[in-house]
Amino acid sequence: MNAASTPAIEVAGLVKRFGAVTALDGLDLRVERGQVMGFLGPNGSGKSTTIRILLGIARADAGSARLLGGDPWREAVDLHRRIAYVPGDVNLWPNLTGGQAIDILSRLRGGIDRARRDALVERFDLDPTKKARTYSKGNRQKVALVAALASDAELLILDEPTSGLDPLMEGVFTDTVRELTHQGRSVLLSSHIFAEVEKLCDSVTIIRAGRTVEAGTLADLRHLHRTSVSVVLPGGAGTLAERTDLHDLSVDGERVTFTVDDAELGGVLADLAARSPRSLVSTPPSLEELFLRHYGVELPASESADQTVSAS
Amino acid sequence: MSVLAPTRPTSATPGHAAPVAAFTAFPDLTRFILRRNWLRLAIWTIVLVGMVAMVYESQRVAFPTQESRDAYAAVANTPAVAALTGLPYGAGTLGGILNIKIWMTLAVSIGFASIFLLTRNGRAEEENGRTELIRAGAVGHHAYSLANQLVVGGLSVAIGLLIGVTCIGLGLPAEGSLAMGASIAGVGIAFLGIAALAGQLTSTSRAANSLASIVLGVSYLVRAIADVQAEGDTPSPLSWASPIGWAQNMRSFGENTWWPLLLLVGLGIGGCLVAGVIESRRDVGAGVLPDRPGPARASRSLATTLGLAVRLERGPMIGWLVGGMVGGAFYGGVASAMSDLLDSGNAFAQAFMGQADSVLDGIVGLFVMATAMVAGAFAVQSATSVRLEEASGRLEPQLAGAVSRTRWALTHYLVAAVWGTVILVASGLVFGLSFAATQSDPDQVLRILGASTAYIPSLLVLMGVAVLLTGWLPRQAVLITWIVYGASVIIAMFGPLFSLSDEFIDATPLAATPRVPGVEFDALPLIVLSLVALALWILGLARFRARDLTQA
Numbered sequence: 001m002n003a004a005s006t007p008a009i010e011v012a013g014l015v016k017r018f019g020a021v022t023a024l025d026g027l028d029l030r031v032e033r034g035q036v037m038g039f040l041g042p043n044g045s046g047k048s049t050t051i052r053i054l055l056g057i058a059r060a061d062a063g064s065a066r067l068l069g070g071d072p073w074r075e076a077v078d079l080h081r082r083i084a085y086v087p088g089d090v091n092l093w094p095n096l097t098g099g100q101a102i103d104i105l106s107r108l109r110g111g112i113d114r115a116r117r118d119a120l121v122e123r124f125d126l127d128p129t130k131k132a133r134t135y136s137k138g139n140r141q142k143v144a145l146v147a148a149l150a151s152d153a154e155l156l157i158l159d160e161p162t163s164g165l166d167p168l169m170e171g172v173f174t175d176t177v178r179e180l181t182h183q184g185r186s187v188l189l190s191s192h193i194f195a196e197v198e199k200l201c202d203s204v205t206i207i208r209a210g211r212t213v214e215a216g217t218l219a220d221l222r223h224l225h226r227t228s229v230s231v232v233l234p235g236g237a238g239t240l241a242e243r244t245d246l247h248d249l250s251v252d253g254e255r256v257t258f259t260v261d262d263a264e265l266g267g268v269l270a271d272l273a274a275r276s277p278r279s280l281v282s283t284p285p286s287l288e289e290l291f292l293r294h295y296g297v298e299l300p301a302s303e304s305a306d307q308t309v310s311a312s
Numbered sequence: 313m314s315v316l317a318p319t320r321p322t323s324a325t326p327g328h329a330a331p332v333a334a335f336t337a338f339p340d341l342t343r344f345i346l347r348r349n350w351l352r353l354a355i356w357t358i359v360l361v362g363m364v365a366m367v368y369e370s371q372r373v374a375f376p377t378q379e380s381r382d383a384y385a386a387v388a389n390t391p392a393v394a395a396l397t398g399l400p401y402g403a404g405t406l407g408g409i410l411n412i413k414i415w416m417t418l419a420v421s422i423g424f425a426s427i428f429l430l431t432r433n434g435r436a437e438e439e440n441g442r443t444e445l446i447r448a449g450a451v452g453h454h455a456y457s458l459a460n461q462l463v464v465g466g467l468s469v470a471i472g473l474l475i476g477v478t479c480i481g482l483g484l485p486a487e488g489s490l491a492m493g494a495s496i497a498g499v500g501i502a503f504l505g506i507a508a509l510a511g512q513l514t515s516t517s518r519a520a521n522s523l524a525s526i527v528l529g530v531s532y533l534v535r536a537i538a539d540v541q542a543e544g545d546t547p548s549p550l551s552w553a554s555p556i557g558w559a560q561n562m563r564s565f566g567e568n569t570w571w572p573l574l575l576l577v578g579l580g581i582g583g584c585l586v587a588g589v590i591e592s593r594r595d596v597g598a599g600v601l602p603d604r605p606g607p608a609r610a611s612r613s614l615a616t617t618l619g620l621a622v623r624l625e626r627g628p629m630i631g632w633l634v635g636g637m638v639g640g641a642f643y644g645g646v647a648s649a650m651s652d653l654l655d656s657g658n659a660f661a662q663a664f665m666g667q668a669d670s671v672l673d674g675i676v677g678l679f680v681m682a683t684a685m686v687a688g689a690f691a692v693q694s695a696t697s698v699r700l701e702e703a704s705g706r707l708e709p710q711l712a713g714a715v716s717r718t719r720w721a722l723t724h725y726l727v728a729a730v731w732g733t734v735i736l737v738a739s740g741l742v743f744g745l746s747f748a749a750t751q752s753d754p755d756q757v758l759r760i761l762g763a764s765t766a767y768i769p770s771l772l773v774l775m776g777v778a779v780l781l782t783g784w785l786p787r788q789a790v791l792i793t794w795i796v797y798g799a800s801v802i803i804a805m806f807g808p809l810f811s812l813s814d815e816f817i818d819a820t821p822l823a824a825t826p827r828v829p830g831v832e833f834d835a836l837p838l839i840v841l842s843l844v845a846l847a848l849w850i851l852g853l854a855r856f857r858a859r860d861l862t863q864a
Contacts, residue, residue: 105652
């Protein structure tokens with residue numbers, strides 16, 4: 001089918017200015033059908049602005065944005081029947097109940113699966129008969145989550161959806177989204193919780209200052225980066241310090257840690273094997289490390305380690 | 313760096329240009345707005361239509377015979393009446409009398425109803441981020457705004473029709489009855505258009521309400537000037553510069569001219585259309601003017617409870633002060649001109665004059681009370697900010713600092729009281745100066761300044777209502793405080809017209825203060841008011857200190 005071939009989200013060169021401030025500066029983002037895309041970036045980097053443009057409630061100044069193959073501004077109504085949205089800061093009508101709010105929001109996007117709604121209310125442990133004014137932030141968040149997750153939307157746009165949820169509820173959220181992705185739904189998940197993104201997403205897009213700085217599958221991204229190795233060598237670091245392909249080297253008696261580019265890993269391991277290591281742990285870079293690296297934040301410890309190496 | 317860089321499509325919007333589905337979900341949203349607002353809509357309708365029936369009944373009793381009405385008609389056209397309630401005409405008929413007594417109150421009230429309701433469902437929702445949630449549904453760009461406008465416009469139409477039907481039911485001429493209802497509905501619809509525009513231009517509900525209310529206030533003033541400058545019962549052409557003036561020129565129970573209704577409805581629809589055009593060009597949540605960057609640091613003074621309270625109220629403080637002083641200058645300029653035209657033997661005028669011996673003193677006393685109403689409006693608005701800070705959740709983090717609750721609340725209330733007094737004194741001073749200039753009598757400055765200062769206890773009582781309710785009935789505090797303020801104003805101004813007893817009128821906060829210089833100064837009411845204020849403040853603050861904080 002043609003619908004399946006168009007990406008769920010296709011954003012290219014998006015620019016958005018607020019007065020003198022440029023919020024988006026040529027942002028690119030692509031989410032394929034059935035893909036779960038993590039959307040990462042520090043506060044103020046333009047994630048919510050991108051989402052607002054995709055929802056057709058803000059207009060881009062330049063560039064193109066396509067949502068399920070359609071124009072998010074012109075075809076907002078038709079597209080919104082096929083998507084569901086959860087904002088990170090849910091504000092509800094104080095004198096309506098949570099259940100009423102769920103139904104209103106669902107009705108506005110075109111109906112809801114009643115059984116599924118009730119099941120989700122149960123799963124999220126939400127009391128739908130309470131007035132929204134009495135809800136905590138987490139409970140308000142649950143209202144928007146139930147309305148979105150109970151829908152039959154092809155694409156879920158989630159903007160920090162679990163902010164305010166307890167870890168138990170975060171687990172319920174993760175499970176529910178997994179079920180939906182097994183049904184082939186697409187998800188754009190903006191989040192600061194790396195564990196959540198690593199659990200749910202096949203791919204991530206990292207943005208900074210309104211620009212895409214990295215996009216790809218988690219596996220690809222990890223591959224591009226250094227693996228950290230921690231090894232116990234009876235003879236200490238020795239001549240290891242002379243190797244130029246080791247980074248962030250630090251030596252603590254017999255324990256030696258460093259990072260190494262994946263391409264050099266084979267040669268380094270052969271060298272290590274010759275030194276009869278007692279134990280060796282190699283860890284691929286975590287999403288957190290990938291993320292921090294893009295913001296130019298190096299851990300202070302590794303900086304000092306670099307200096308040690310160059311000094312020796 | 314991108315591993316999976318998206319390919320850039322050659323054309324931003326390829327192929328078809330589907331028409332924008334602007335009004336999808338309109339019926340659902342209309343139902344939703346009705347459900348959220350039915351109580352408010354019902355109260356506005358019952359109060360406004362009920363007032364017509366009540367006032368009609370009191371006037372029928374007051375002027376039972378044609379002779380009594382003819383006698384009234386001979387003296388009805390006075391500048392004070394013209395300035396406050398509109399140029400009288402047809403005063404020899406019950407319909408004409410009804411018009412004089414209630415029409416302006418209805419017109420101004422329905423204007424405020426349109427403004428407040430439209431903003432509540434429009435800009436306020438957007439400011440709170442709920443519009444974003446709604447617009448993420450399958451909802452047309454304009455569906456929510458249109459639903460809001462139709463519900464609020466529907467209120468005007470319903471009130472207009474009910475007023476017409478009520479008047480016919482009371483036995484008044486059918487065409488005049490319908491013209492009266494239509495002219496009231498027209499004012500509501502016209503200010504609906506103005507409120508719709510204000511909601512697009514500003515980015516906060518407070519600013520939207522203020523902007524539209526200023527337009528309403530200016531419309532009232534412009535037509536007041538036009539009506540005072542009337543020749544006979546024809547207003548000056550300036551009357552056509554005000555939407556309220558257009559509606560007055562329909563002259564219900566007089567000539568029953570229908571075409572100005574087109575102007576009113578045109579302004580309403582035109583305003584909504586322009587608002588729609590702006591809405592389709594801007595982002596949700598944004599106003600037309602972008603926010604300017606502010607200071608990166610708080611000054612030392614801002615980081616105190618007092619400094620913050622003053623900063624948060626800065627806009628209203630300046631606005632109400634300027635408003636009060638402009639009003640004072642206006643009153644001082646027109647007072648003697650009005651009294652020259654006024655017949656002191658007129659019983660109706662006497663009602664307005666508050667038992668003053670001289671017409672001029674009566675008018676001055678009335679105007680001094682008007683400056684007190686402006687100062688009171690500021691004090692009440694500022695006092696309710698205590699509840700609004702609490703309801704919005706902004707109070708909790710403040711109290712989490714080393715600030716006591718009582719001290720925090722008292723600081724806010726004292727800012728309101730002190731600045732209310734400043735407004736009172738400043739507008740009294742300007743009034744006195746401009747009046748002294750027209751009279752060439754420098755003694756008038758202190759006389760009027762003293763008369764306006766006498767309203768300080770009234771101010772404290774009006775605020776006391778807010779203090780008491782914020783303590784005991786936090787959820788309803790803001791609404792009831794304004795109702796009490798509005799009722800105090802209406803009773804003090806028009807109490808005698810509603811055939812209320814003097815004892816009752818004098819027991820209300822504003823009317824209790826002696827209308828110096830119209831009457832002898834009497835300290836007793838001021839002492840009683842001060843004691844009542846003290847009791848309200850103590851009871852309210854004690855409860856505020858003891859109860860749980862509750863958010864909206």
